[in-house]
Amino acid sequence: MELENIAKIDVKRELRSSIPEIVYARGKRKEHLVEVAREIVKKKGYVIVTKCNGEQLALLKKEFPESSFQLRTVEETGTIYVRRSDYEPVKTGGKVGILTGGTADIPIAEEAKLIAECMGCDVYVAYDVGVAGIHRVFKPLVEMVRNGVDVVVVVAGMEGALPSVVSGLVDLPVIGVPTSTGYGMGGVGVGALLTMLQSCSLGVAVVNIDNGVGAGAMAALIANRVAAFRGKRLEGGR
Amino acid sequence: MELENIAKIDVKRELRSSIPEIVYARGKRKEHLVEVAREIVKKKGYVIVTKCNGEQLALLKKEFPESSFQLRTVEETGTIYVRRSDYEPVKTGGKVGILTGGTADIPIAEEAKLIAECMGCDVYVAYDVGVAGIHRVFKPLVEMVRNGVDVVVVVAGMEGALPSVVSGLVDLPVIGVPTSTGYGMGGVGVGALLTMLQSCSLGVAVVNIDNGVGAGAMAALIANRVAAFRGKRLEGGR
Amino acid sequence: MELENIAKIDVKRELRSSIPEIVYARGKRKEHLVEVAREIVKKKGYVIVTKCNGEQLALLKKEFPESSFQLRTVEETGTIYVRRSDYEPVKTGGKVGILTGGTADIPIAEEAKLIAECMGCDVYVAYDVGVAGIHRVFKPLVEMVRNGVDVVVVVAGMEGALPSVVSGLVDLPVIGVPTSTGYGMGGVGVGALLTMLQSCSLGVAVVNIDNGVGAGAMAALIANRVAAFRGKRLEGGR
Amino acid sequence: MELENIAKIDVKRELRSSIPEIVYARGKRKEHLVEVAREIVKKKGYVIVTKCNGEQLALLKKEFPESSFQLRTVEETGTIYVRRSDYEPVKTGGKVGILTGGTADIPIAEEAKLIAECMGCDVYVAYDVGVAGIHRVFKPLVEMVRNGVDVVVVVAGMEGALPSVVSGLVDLPVIGVPTSTGYGMGGVGVGALLTMLQSCSLGVAVVNIDNGVGAGAMAALIANRVAAFRGKRLEGGR
């Protein structure tokens, strides 16, 4: 029977080697979550857990005390990164820029930053540079271009217009992340998402509302592919 | 009986004297529409008919030949302004600026312009200055400020971000008009409308999608109130 | 490189001088919020903080005790205005009318009032005059017209029909503010918002659901522009 | 077997005797439609066909020529009423009032009128009395009350606020009919429907967008029940 042959296939995780080990906490029982996290840390040296509620976050912090582990958390989004002291993450040389429209967008940006850094990238950030004072975006953008970023993540709630503006100014792929800030109609991020989907600027793609993790991963995949060749060039150039 | 007393009241149209005579064509039988238009032109010297379909527009043009009447039309939106040669419209001195994000927004802007001018205002326009090339908006905006406009109408489809940007740059009331350009999700103007409702800039209010008539009237009401006192001042100053 | 030149530009806040200093509290960490507020009060003499949750509001009240500061709060919306005793706000002479349909709309109206007053306007209010008893709106409206208001803010939830009715009665710009009162389908303010966007009366523009701040600012911008010339006239007339 | 017993039941149509014979044309093949209509006219003396497209309407007019039949049509809604010359409809004495907000709402009102009259009611109408000029509604409403109407159908598109206003003025059941006039967001009748569902006035129930047939039938059911007793009283009084 054909179907049985298919069942024997096992696509090795290595095919997707650059995507880090991320555990999605929502809906997981807390004991189970801790166990899964412990096992991954043991095997891989680190783990990222996302969308923890307060209780889950507290439990993970208790399980992995700062005395023995390197921790990074984004409290507002319930993201935690745990690393064994003896584990040394690889640096890829990929370069990611991250901008936010307002201060309320920062936690989502921090989530993206955490993921991109875990995937080996250098991350450059500039926060609170939204369209209501459009001139504020120029300076940090120039600096990012100077620093050679390969891709720009733009996190924005409310009217969500910043990715369009940024994409209209630079020749880099832009990843828009709508956030659930805002109020009234379209205020849970829907307005911002639609704005980004409607962008007149070419060179913008989006992830879902508040999906800092997805944006960080997408940006790092792009930057790392560039870096793979930039790196080789440098070596080759010697 | 109390209700009968109420019924005797007749709020004179003069209370709303600055709103021009506008006939909404949609759903009106064509003979009826022409008759209504004819009567208003006879009484008031002019009429504005909005949302005509092709047939209605053709009929009105036939009824009011350019040989005998002054005509202005916005073909794309089905708006037509008819004026008797002997009717001289009043100039109020109100000043309205109108900007559009793209070229596809121009017919709606023209509709707003027509209404504002019929209400006696001077109108200053700058088209195709949207956020995908954000620097293009600076120059016409400065000129409008120099010309002393009292209010700015900003017409934009797609991501609809231009009103936020404009409002963040000048100290004038901004009226956002989302247009039904765009594509895919949020593409019939919904995305642009939500963007404008979500604006982080203070000083933006909106009208419905493609409602150039409403925006023009609102802008003219504002500008004319300013002009009423600006005018008096000048006289008073003499 | 061109982009670098742009980056050097710094559009001075003075261009937008009539918009007051408003801090959006949502999503801000409480220590950070207090610090930002303290700094602005120090520099400007006052601050407005909007969308505070209970904890943030309490903290601000503690930071700025009534013994040393002038405070005004709208508890339901989490709005607070703090003023140093030695700071004297400017009066512009702009005149704003505010109406509400029901009693549940009052907090949003109060928010609009606070902003408009901070921007120097005189504000005239009439609450609970909605369409279910349409005759109640006539009297306060006549008084507002007599008092010379330049613009009318109409706050209404449920069916949200009041702005249309008001706009049909007076020759003034009307700013509609839908509120999230109501129940069932369309009950979080969506029904009211759509009603206002669909208004048959010319001369209505809207802000988003519960956006008292935005309505107050828009109204004050309009009223202050009128007042600028009314004021000069009076002086000039002497 | 129990289910078989149920299957033998035949609830006679007479239980629903006051609802007229209405054929819903949409999706019916034209030959089939004509055949069905012919059969009903033969048996009952009349038929009402609703939601005809142009072709269906033309075919029915050809099948039932005005030389041999009494016809009434509402062209815009594709409604047609056909009556054999020898068929004499019953008059119930029920009294229905119908109001519209604008002129574009008239076809739906006419549809409601046709149904209510076919169900034996006297119908009193007043068109184009919407909230943008709210004073216009007072006079016809007083007349309707004087004429003793038992129920008021209020047809309104755009902001759809008229049913609330009417219900706030009189002590009669009000049936709101939103129409698909309007533009932009909420413009296919959704805004008007939500407005009516949100009504603050007690005594309003609604039917679906453009459902003049349903409103007419509901109104007639109410008026006829009142009339049944009003009639008896008069007889009893003799």
Place this chain on the structure above:
Amino acid sequence: MELENIAKIDVKRELRSSIPEIVYARGKRKEHLVEVAREIVKKKGYVIVTKCNGEQLALLKKEFPESSFQLRTVEETGTIYVRRSDYEPVKTGGKVGILTGGTADIPIAEEAKLIAECMGCDVYVAYDVGVAGIHRVFKPLVEMVRNGVDVVVVVAGMEGALPSVVSGLVDLPVIGVPTSTGYGMGGVGVGALLTMLQSCSLGVAVVNIDNGVGAGAMAALIANRVAAFRGKRLEGGR
């Protein structure tokens, strides 16, 4: 000035005399709510307060102790009826039937019952007779018809199909009340509301989701108008 004349009009509440005194609690400060309720009870002998939260309900119960007042409450919906012992409500002779699809719909039905009874009607109820066991509805419906009800309120959540079925069986006006029971897509009452709006049966009108108050008032308005003439007939018949 014309507008001033309008302002002098005061449509007396008596025009709407059959609508009971209902206070909408949501958004009212608790002290204010109690005060308003106290005043109405003093003047009218009773009050109905709707949409109370727990705290408001408790406060009202404390203000109007059962020792001195007649109380009726629907805890789930936050509705309370308070009556002075010396106040004797009028009986109109209007007859209202109320059905529910499930048990979860009962509180909304009770709310409708309370209002209709306060407006003087006799109310007949049958609960939990929904379409999943369609045969259960026949018996209570026959009894209601025998009892001479003038109108049937049908309260249903989930698929909301009961009003259509009932309307297809009897020759009475049916008022559909969708409830916010249900789950998943369309589960907050939207599915039930749409079902009722789409009803193929003629003779159904609807109120908004969970609006038991509105349904009760609408039903009582209808039943009382019938009763007005039925009553007179009986007297006349003697």
Place this chain on the structure above:
Amino acid sequence: MELENIAKIDVKRELRSSIPEIVYARGKRKEHLVEVAREIVKKKGYVIVTKCNGEQLALLKKEFPESSFQLRTVEETGTIYVRRSDYEPVKTGGKVGILTGGTADIPIAEEAKLIAECMGCDVYVAYDVGVAGIHRVFKPLVEMVRNGVDVVVVVAGMEGALPSVVSGLVDLPVIGVPTSTGYGMGGVGVGALLTMLQSCSLGVAVVNIDNGVGAGAMAALIANRVAAFRGKRLEGGR
């Protein structure tokens, strides 16, 4: 490399042998469509093409003239079944019942019937038995049960309540198919779909709006699995 191994797998179509060859016409260029259809008929003896527009349908009829091929079409849905004269379809013995609420639902029901028959089933139909006259459904349902149907497809537009009612009466799996009949809000089938998703009766699953093809295939899959064992039993019983 692992991925390459996966790429070599070819899950034979035989695993899905009972699903007939269906070509989805929408978006296919007409020449390409005809070519694909011709090839399948050649190889398999028959083909089903769905969602043809008028032009595509005409072309296919020309390509496969009735003189040489067996044809069945559902004009309204653009479905066509073409069979070579020498091809003899298999009969499985599966039994499917199909009901519709109204006459406008018939084309979708016919589409389901065509697919189920092509998959070898016997199909029993009863049309126009909807909830507005709920008693009409009893008789055909009893007959279907007597005929031993294994599954019932219920096609219904408007309020879409029929599947719930049917599922409450019989012990068979029910597949609900909402249709895009109806009007106003929820009228493109959304109301009917939500109703079915909200069904209180256990034993209902749904397919998308107007998806007669999907419903027919699902029903046939169920019936054929039953028939596989019913058939064997009969043989075994000999």
Place this chain on the structure above:
Amino acid sequence: MELENIAKIDVKRELRSSIPEIVYARGKRKEHLVEVAREIVKKKGYVIVTKCNGEQLALLKKEFPESSFQLRTVEETGTIYVRRSDYEPVKTGGKVGILTGGTADIPIAEEAKLIAECMGCDVYVAYDVGVAGIHRVFKPLVEMVRNGVDVVVVVAGMEGALPSVVSGLVDLPVIGVPTSTGYGMGGVGVGALLTMLQSCSLGVAVVNIDNGVGAGAMAALIANRVAAFRGKRLEGGR
């Protein structure tokens, strides 16, 4: 009178004998819920209560202590199954497969499993085999086919693509259950539901979001019908 005859009918529950006794807890007062449950357990030997909140669940556990009753609960969904020790459930021989995309979907799958088992089926499960690692689904699916399952329930949140994939691989009816996992736009299960409704694979029908109960019942109805004949065949084969 005809209607009275209908009212006498009582469709016996036996017609729907294979649907288990399920009590829907939401909206039921707790004392009433316990009483209903107690009565059913007394009469039938068991009861299933769904959608309990925490308090209701605790109360039921106290009423039916594990010392005297067999209990099964799905805590996350508030489902509880209570069985008297002396009650022996029937085994039908129906075979149901259940798959989930992720771990967060497991409670809904467990709910479906509970229902299907209560209806006498054998249930085979495989959890966390979603499309992000599509190869993981092959092996369990082959095993299910080998085990002879008659129908597959596929529970999936997020993008909800698993039912399509499964249906494309096997010749069995697939019941899709979207779950309310996910985030941002479409994240309460709407995205997953739409995906399943849009499935290109023939042989998928869906139930509402998180409706494990409905999916389990539908699957058991199908499997039991197959088993009825499979069982007879085996007997007949002896």
Place this chain on the structure above:
Amino acid sequence: MELENIAKIDVKRELRSSIPEIVYARGKRKEHLVEVAREIVKKKGYVIVTKCNGEQLALLKKEFPESSFQLRTVEETGTIYVRRSDYEPVKTGGKVGILTGGTADIPIAEEAKLIAECMGCDVYVAYDVGVAGIHRVFKPLVEMVRNGVDVVVVVAGMEGALPSVVSGLVDLPVIGVPTSTGYGMGGVGVGALLTMLQSCSLGVAVVNIDNGVGAGAMAALIANRVAAFRGKRLEGGR
């Protein structure tokens, strides 16, 4: 005045040099469109015009005859690429893979291909490899990886699940393009868009429905940045 300084800035188009000259045809008057196109071809050697209607497309073909110009068109989407014979486009070495789920998605894929090729990339395509037969995607994907593509564009309508599956298999950035194929609820591409936004696989970002142009540009921006360094390396390696 500060604003004037800003107005003098002119961000040179060169900053966005890799984005090709694209003219959006919708809403442009035909003469204007042709003129704009002519001018760009004159200056740049080529032009891309998107979203042309039939008339616009015909006009452009007439203006730029194949005898004198190189043309490429995607008829279904109204996209046309015009190149002067003497203009030689640059090759960047960027490599883009494009997959579609079905045949109806091909025009959108072709649009993306056209843009990416105009931006200098090599494009590898594989069409009709959707999830209903998931095994079909493996082979072309392996080939794309072997060919060294830098980014994969996945175009899919209906359930839109293909981007998730692809992203779960390879270590490359994936750009999802939902298409407006499909039917019923979610059928204009909304279902597919939500699916992609909900993707559980990390490494997916999306553009709006049917936005082949945007996807092609985003992919080319990514691929070209990679190629910039890959190219240098090769040179450097010599």
